[in-house]
Amino acid sequence: MKLAIVGYGRMGQRIEQLAVADGWTIHARINSGTDLAAAAGADVAVEFTNAAAVAANIGALAALRVPVVVGTTGWLGQLAHVEAAVASAGSAMVRSANYSVGAQLFARVVRDAARLLSAHPQYGAWGWEIHHGGKQDAPSGTLLALVDAMRGAGYAHAVDVSSSRAGAHPGTHEIGFDSLDDTITLRHTARSRDGFARGALIAARWVAGRSGVFTFDDVLFGPHAATT
Numbered sequence: 001m002k003l004a005i006v007g008y009g010r011m012g013q014r015i016e017q018l019a020v021a022d023g024w025t026i027h028a029r030i031n032s033g034t035d036l037a038a039a040a041g042a043d044v045a046v047e048f049t050n051a052a053a054v055a056a057n058i059g060a061l062a063a064l065r066v067p068v069v070v071g072t073t074g075w076l077g078q079l080a081h082v083e084a085a086v087a088s089a090g091s092a093m094v095r096s097a098n099y100s101v102g103a104q105l106f107a108r109v110v111r112d113a114a115r116l117l118s119a120h121p122q123y124g125a126w127g128w129e130i131h132h133g134g135k136q137d138a139p140s141g142t143l144l145a146l147v148d149a150m151r152g153a154g155y156a157h158a159v160d161v162s163s164s165r166a167g168a169h170p171g172t173h174e175i176g177f178d179s180l181d182d183t184i185t186l187r188h189t190a191r192s193r194d195g196f197a198r199g200a201l202i203a204a205r206w207v208a209g210r211s212g213v214f215t216f217d218d219v220l221f222g223p224h225a226a227t228t
């Protein structure tokens with residue numbers, strides 16, 4: 001399997017190390033200034049760049065018919081036209097703000113908790129996350145997706161959302177509920193970037209040879225779910 005790495009930064013380099021150990025061939029390493037045509041012929045690409053670059057990169061990969069696993073965050077305002085470009089080119093894309101399998105399981109726990117707590121308005125709810133000081137978007141895409149999942153589960157009460165950016169932290173997300181009598185805290189803590197990198201490779205193996213637009217939730221829990 002030939003992998004193109006678009007965005008050879010913290011995530012791209014860690015994905016490369018784990019991919020090589022897992023038997024992948026690195027077909028191309030692409031940063032700003034590298035022609036995306038270098039990705040032509042790859043079985044799949046991973047895209048971890050930034051919100052300003054991601055839409056054009058996905059469009060160019062779709063035109064090359066290279067399926068792409070998109071990890072870049074902070075661009076969901078452009079989702080509709082990007083998905084349309086991928087679909088009309090007959091290419092494929094998986095997207096997620098968080099490729100940690102544990103974080104996806106955590107999202108399901110949060111959804112179930114929100115469904116239960118929605119009938120108990122004596123609890124106030126919060127969402128909080130912390131990431132390293134270099135992370136550009138805040139709140140994180142993962143926290144926004146968690147609050148969306150709560151809304152989807154019928155949680156109509158206010159959720160106070162906040163973010164911290166400091167140091168080298170790879171990412172903690174917390175959802176909590178507090179009443180006069182007690183506090184319920186749900187927390188996911190990433191230990192390193194390895195969980196994101198491993199999940200991106202699970203998605204890459206899954207999407208190679210497919211066409212369509214998918215989320216990592218489809219990869220893990222859909223009708224043709226990958227084994228992890």
Ligand SMILES: NC(=O)c1ccc[n+]([C@@H]2O[C@H](COP(=O)([O-])OP(=O)(O)OC[C@H]3O[C@@H](n4cnc5c(N)ncnc54)[C@H](OP(=O)(O)O)[C@@H]3O)[C@@H](O)[C@H]2O)c1
Nearest residue numbers: 007008009010011031032049053071072073097098099196
């Ligand atoms: N979904 C997840 O699980 C997950 C996990 C961690 C991080 N992320 C997200 O992934 C993104 C990257 O994170 P990171 O920590 O790896 O960032 P990073 O270390 O800053 O790396 C970004 C890389 O993208 C390159 N780049 C910039 N513009 C480009 C372009 N137009 N075409 C190709 N490459 C370009 C940069 O190269 P230059 O030096 O040439 O600019 C840099 O090497 C962020 O949006 C972050 O929030 C997602």
